[in-house]
Amino acid sequence: MNLIAIQSIYRFEMARFFRTLTQSVISPVISTALYFVVFGAAIGSRMENVEGVPYGAFIVPGLIMLTVMTQATTNASFGIYFPKFIGTIYELLSAPVNFLEITIGYVGAAATKALIIGMIILATSFLFVDITIAHPLAMLAFLFLTALSFALLGFIIGIWAGNFEQLQLIPLLVITPLVFLGGSFYSTSMLPPVWQTITLFNPVHYLISGFRWSFFGTADVPVGISLIAIAVFTGACMTAIWWIFRTGWRIRQ
Amino acid sequence: MSSIVSVRDLRKAYAGGFQALKGVSLEIEEGEILALLGPNGAGKTTLISTVCGITVPTSGTVSVGGFDTQTDFRKARDLIGLVPQEINLEPFETVMNTVRFTRGLFGKPRNDAYIEQILRDLSLFDKKDNKIMTLSGGMKRRVLIAKALAHEPRVLFLDEPTAGVDVELRKDMWDVVAKLKDSGVTIILTTHYIEEAEAIADRVGVIAKGEILLVQDKADLMAQMGQKQLKIEVAAPVTEIPAALSNYGLEADGTTLTYTYDTNGERTGITTLLNDLQNAGIQMVDIQTQQSSLEDIFVGLVKEDA
Numbered sequence: 001m002n003l004i005a006i007q008s009i010y011r012f013e014m015a016r017f018f019r020t021l022t023q024s025v026i027s028p029v030i031s032t033a034l035y036f037v038v039f040g041a042a043i044g045s046r047m048e049n050v051e052g053v054p055y056g057a058f059i060v061p062g063l064i065m066l067t068v069m070t071q072a073t074t075n076a077s078f079g080i081y082f083p084k085f086i087g088t089i090y091e092l093l094s095a096p097v098n099f100l101e102i103t104i105g106y107v108g109a110a111a112t113k114a115l116i117i118g119m120i121i122l123a124t125s126f127l128f129v130d131i132t133i134a135h136p137l138a139m140l141a142f143l144f145l146t147a148l149s150f151a152l153l154g155f156i157i158g159i160w161a162g163n164f165e166q167l168q169l170i171p172l173l174v175i176t177p178l179v180f181l182g183g184s185f186y187s188t189s190m191l192p193p194v195w196q197t198i199t200l201f202n203p204v205h206y207l208i209s210g211f212r213w214s215f216f217g218t219a220d221v222p223v224g225i226s227l228i229a230i231a232v233f234t235g236a237c238m239t240a241i242w243w244i245f246r247t248g249w250r251i252r253q
Numbered sequence: 254m255s256s257i258v259s260v261r262d263l264r265k266a267y268a269g270g271f272q273a274l275k276g277v278s279l280e281i282e283e284g285e286i287l288a289l290l291g292p293n294g295a296g297k298t299t300l301i302s303t304v305c306g307i308t309v310p311t312s313g314t315v316s317v318g319g320f321d322t323q324t325d326f327r328k329a330r331d332l333i334g335l336v337p338q339e340i341n342l343e344p345f346e347t348v349m350n351t352v353r354f355t356r357g358l359f360g361k362p363r364n365d366a367y368i369e370q371i372l373r374d375l376s377l378f379d380k381k382d383n384k385i386m387t388l389s390g391g392m393k394r395r396v397l398i399a400k401a402l403a404h405e406p407r408v409l410f411l412d413e414p415t416a417g418v419d420v421e422l423r424k425d426m427w428d429v430v431a432k433l434k435d436s437g438v439t440i441i442l443t444t445h446y447i448e449e450a451e452a453i454a455d456r457v458g459v460i461a462k463g464e465i466l467l468v469q470d471k472a473d474l475m476a477q478m479g480q481k482q483l484k485i486e487v488a489a490p491v492t493e494i495p496a497a498l499s500n501y502g503l504e505a506d507g508t509t510l511t512y513t514y515d516t517n518g519e520r521t522g523i524t525t526l527l528n529d530l531q532n533a534g535i536q537m538v539d540i541q542t543q544q545s546s547l548e549d550i551f552v553g554l555v556k557e558d559a
Contacts, residue, residue, distance in 0.1 A: 002327070008357025012350075019345060087341030091400070094305040094335050095358040096327035253267065253308050 005097045009105025010112075013079050017113045024113065025120060028067050032121045035063055036128040039185060050187050051218050056129040061212040062184030063125070065146060068118040069179055069204070072147045073171050076110030076154030081161050084251075093252055099245030103155060110151035111144070118143055131215065138223075139214035145230045146207050150175075152237035159250050178204040188220045203233055256280040257332075257408055257439050258304065263313035265299055265463075273299040275463040276313070281408075281441060286434055287468075288454035289443045290551060296463040297443035298338060301410045305335045317408060331359065334406030338413045338443075340393045344386035348377060351385060352399045359404035371399050375429060391422040398429065409433060411442040415449060427453050447551060451475075459554050466554045476517065483512040483523060485530070486539035495533045501526055508538075516544075 040056035083089040182204035210226025213219035258281035265274040302308040320329040458468040
């Protein structure tokens with residue numbers, strides 16, 4: 001295992017994060033604050049409690065998940081797409097590193113960035129609403145697994161993407177709708193039965209439900225199923241990455 | 254000398270069916286500078302990319318320092334530094350960080366003193382904290398070299414190091430290459446500037462259409478190049494060479510007499526030939542000399558292949 005290489009990739013990627021601190025941190029914090037103002041304060045004050053939780057607090061896990069998922073995906077996809085775009089990928093391909101080391105470096109950095117931003121949003125939310133976290137360790141575990149699995153997905157997108165448009169396509173057309181429709185801002189019990197069933201096919205629903213359980217101790221689906229869903233998703237992404245590097249798809253001719 | 258890079262029957266066919274390499278075999282001696290000459294699309298970059306692990310060969314093997322580049326890729330790649338043809342650099346990073354990054358990728362512990370020495374040798378030291386995007390094209394090329402040297406490789410591949418580089422920088426680059434050779438690094442460079450191969454290479458290989466046409470000591474090639482021809486236009490057509498001129502191996506073609514001589518020889522024989530021509534009563538109208546350059550040899554080889 002080339003540990004120094006993993007560390008180098010990780011540091012190089014984290015350096016990008018700190019170089020663009022405004023873009024990396026301030027913008028998600030501001031947009032989250034806006035969500036709190038609109039949904040939490042303006043609309044939330046006119047809404048009844050959801051599953052016994054005030055609406056302003058109810059949306060906190062969903063908001064964190066929304067940001068962590070999109071940040072993990074976009075950071076990882078950009079992280080590996082950029083070397084492809086500017087041509088520095090030659091270095092990775094000619095260095096004594098294998099796919100596992102490259103993946104750990106890029107995905108690890110992207111997941112770390114998403115986690116940092118997730119924690120910042122959690123801290124920001126304390127300013128707006130009164131929340132207590134029922135299962136803090138489970139909360140961190142869910143957050144970590146979500147950041148990791150979506151960074152893996154982003155990594156695949158970054159390798160697949162042939163241009164910047166494609167890079168934005170999946171986060172925009174797939175992840176954001178899935179997160180919004182997966183119950184980030186509502187409980188699925190509020191939906192008509194047909195939509196409740198349809199939501200069960202949305203993988204993101206299980207992640208949000210599990211994460212919300214760690215905050216409030218209640219969930220749309222059992223926590224065990226949430227964990228299985230996230231494990232299956234992570235496993236699928238890892239398999240895809242293993243296949244990509246084994247065949248050299250879109251990377252090595 | 255033993256060979257440090259050994260390429261055996263290397264073939265590469267791209268997905269579209271294009272055969273970039275058609276069974277290339279090549280032995281590169283430790284410590285030498287080998288120049289690979291070839292026109293655009295000859296397969297120079299594909300050959301280098303395959304040795305360095307960027308491209309996967311369709312068949313054939315490559316070993317570097319005795320390690321197979323496929324089965325023992327870590328040990329093989331440890332020994333190789335690559336300077337790509339395109340200027341591929343992270344624009345927002347500083348020179349120092351990007352070179353450090355490369356060293357790290359190769360699993361070498363951080364050694365800033367060593368990197369600073371490389372930067373000094375490449376006249377980049379005062380730019381070490383500059384962002385890459387602020388550097389000139391020539392400086393960026395030096396950064397690529399610094400990166401390639403960051404992990405102390407024993408074999409350095411330079412893919413068209415002086416393409417699009419001005420004359421002065423080209424000379425600087427040659428000095429850098431000479432210094433590297435002195436430090437024991439084996440250097441393989443591709444170029445389509447023949448003068449570059451002449452200036453710095455120990456051996457010259459000619460590659461065209463995915464095949465190596467020739468690999469020869471530069472000295473031998475230079476000897477071939479040393480042949481010059483003196484063409485003498487005479488007033489009246491010469492049908493038969495006079496007996497007094499028989500020693501010169503003159504060729505007659507109408508009013509043109511051609512004399513071939515060696516510029517590296519002690520005597521070219523030009524003075525006596527001209528005297529003897531005058532004595533034989535041949536009236537000379539014009540004289541010109543021609544040199545068969547490496548370029549002629551090269552063009553000839555590439556055309557022959559076509």
